[in-house]
Amino acid sequence: MPGTGYRVLVPYREGIHCGDSSGNINRRVCTHILPFFLDLQLSYGLHPRLDLIIDLRFAVQKDPATVDSHQFALAPGVRYWLDQGVALKFYATGQVIYDYTDYIEVSKGDFALRNADGIMYDAIRNVGFFFQVGWTMGFARWYRLELDAGLGVQVRFP
Numbered sequence: 050m051p052g053t054g055y056r057v058l059v060p061y062r063e064g065i066h067c068g069d070s071s072g073n074i075n076r077r078v079c080t081h082i083l084p085f086f087l088d089l090q091l092s093y094g095l096h097p098r099l100d101l102i103i104d105l106r107f108a109v110q111k112d113p114a115t116v117d118s119h120q121f122a123l124a125p126g127v128r129y130w131l132d133q134g135v136a137l138k139f140y141a142t143g144q145v146i147y148d149y150t151d152y153i154e155v156s157k158g159d160f161a162l163r164n165a166d167g168i169m170y171d172a173i174r175n176v177g178f179f180f181q182v183g184w185t186m187g188f189a190r191w192y193r194l195e196l197d198a199g200l201g202v203q204v205r206f207p
Contacts, residue, residue, distance in 0.1 A: 050068050050085070050090070050200065051171055052179070052199025053080075053083055053199075054083035054183075054197030054198065055080070055085065056081055056082070056194070056202070057079070057080050057193070057194045058080075058114065058189045059079075059187040059191060059193075061192075065191070067079035067191065068112065068113030068125070069081060069113075079114065081114075083107065083121070083196075084112050084120060086106050086107060086108045086111075087202070088104050088106050088199065089105045089107070090104045090177070092165055094127065097134075098130045098133055099127060099128070100130075101125075101128070102142065103123070104123070104125075104126075105121075106120060106124065107119070107120075107121060115151060116154075118150055118151045119150075120133050121148075121149045121152045122146050122147065122149065123158050124145065124147075124163055125144065126142055126163070127143055127144075128140050129141050129143075136168035136171045137167050137168065137170050137171075138168070138169055139167070140165070140168075140169065141160075141164065141166050142163070142165045143163075143189070144162070145162060145163075145178070146159075146160065146162070146187070147160060148160075148161060149186070154192065155179075158189075158190075159187055159193075160188075161186060161187030161193060162187075163206055164173075164183060165182065165183030166179075166182060167181030168180055173205075175204060175205045176202065177202070177205075178200075178201070178202055179200070179202050179203060180201060182197070182198045183198070184197075
């Protein structure tokens with residue numbers, strides 16, 4: 050799923066570079082566009098309404114809060130389908146994220162919570178097209194709030 054969004058970072062200490070869009074490295078709260086990303090998701094249906102999922106996020110653009118790094122994150126979780134057996138259906142996810150992005154002045158690993166809500170249209174039994182919006186909230190490295198959106202295709206086997 051390709052997507053992008055908006056990010057707010059609030060470092061826990063003064064003088065931490067967090068990539069503010071103004072270019073001012075002394076900002077206490079940093080805001081900027083979330084770098085364009087591609088999410089690859091693997092899922093397994095436990096029940097008609099519940100899937101185990103794992104997302105791999107690969108940033109295509111360089112992250113402004115890093116020296117020369119791209120975001121990489123791993124996000125296991127669950128997806129709950131509000132409707133079943135219909136072509137147009139809604140879903141919600143709950144995930145825990147481990148972010149491996151190498152930022153300049155803070156620890157390399159970070160944990161966060163994520164929720165994404167979406168709508169999917171099944172064109173045929175094994176192929177669906179979806180749109181989703183999500184939010185991510187992290188507390189370990191710094192306070193982080195990300196809002197994102199993306200479009201995608203789901204292919205199901207068998």
